[in-house]
Amino acid sequence: MATVRVQEAPFALGEEVEAFASGRTDMGAVVTFTGVVRDLAQTDLDVMEIEHYPGMTERAIGSIVDEAVSRWSLGDALVIHRYGRMGPGDRIMMVATAAPHRVDAFAAAEFLMDYLKSRAPFWKKEITEDGAGWVAATEEDEAALTRW
Amino acid sequence: MATVRVQEAPFALGEEVEAFASGRTDMGAVVTFTGVVRDLAQTDLDVMEIEHYPGMTERAIGSIVDEAVSRWSLGDALVIHRYGRMGPGDRIMMVATAAPHRVDAFAAAEFLMDYLKSRAPFWKKEITEDGAGWVAATEEDEAALTRW
Amino acid sequence: MTLDVLYFAWLRERIGLSQERIETDALTVADLVEELRAREDRYALAFSDLSAVRVAVDQDLTEFDAPLANAREVAFFPPMTGG
């Protein structure tokens, strides 16, 4: 039922959302989340490089999606996550959920995001004028898992 | 900063989301909600008719959006809400929020939805094979406001 | 005082009007409702259960005890079902 895509290529956000939301006469609510590479003024980010663990990535995202489907009344879910090099403004990833009611669609999308942040094997490296550095995981992101 | 559109015409979801999410190098998170007309098997819905209060509608949505902007760190917000006749699968409305962080984008989108449900002057009428009836407001929707 | 009174959804259907202009000395929304109820059965019926009716004065949601001083437009409607 759900779709998971891990890819290097960009994805067409508008087309993905349009396709995901189409023909759903039994689902009243569609929620999407899109993650965008930020260019913070103080760092002057040039490139974001995302490394992942081929094989485990698909497996880990699959488990996270299965868990979401078991917890909420969902009609469908979509996860697209890129790896490789990206620039400011590029879309890193997206999540979409369709449910009969908005509460389920929102909760499932937030759950997917919280788990993708800390439990899917991706690592972000920021390359700026001053050099390169791995993005550190935050306590905030780890703490976000405890609410589920 | 925010955009509010109340219109009879359909909107192009994919294009709206694409445009809303474009050029945001300072916003890491974009959340969208889309409301779709459901065709419940037991009712066999033919038409959904949405009535609104021109003037007050724009004003009420504007206040709700202002409140969201004052509560969360948002870069932008968009609300499109249709009125008039729609069929199963048609999109009734959409909300989009852009924020530096996902927590704000999600919270603001849910807040907007909860308030649009119960505080924006729209009334839905369902027209089925068996006749027509106004959709009743639910206690659940009213209760959803207390969490903010 | 001249007021534009608007009705939406089933209130509009029951009263059979979407809008009317009324001359009134009502001091509050509740006074205005009493005046309307006394007019005809269709008003009495529409306003028989006020817990099912919401009111806006000059396009701001308010309560039945709200004053009508300086008001130009009063709207009655059922609980909203947007989104």
Next chain:
Amino acid sequence: MTLDVLYFAWLRERIGLSQERIETDALTVADLVEELRAREDRYALAFSDLSAVRVAVDQDLTEFDAPLANAREVAFFPPMTGG
């Protein structure tokens, strides 16, 4: 036992390898880490603070006391930063 050992992100950079095949009798992940640490400084450095290291055995996230019986692939990496 033959194990494929994978390193990601700064662990890969510090060790200078993304993958290697190792012959080992380690019973747990922790035993394997001790073996690696004893090999060379770059391993000792990469594994100096295990609170900053996560481990997956056969592509499932696990703990350092996890047994390696029947394992084929062990991966070490920092806390994940997806999304």
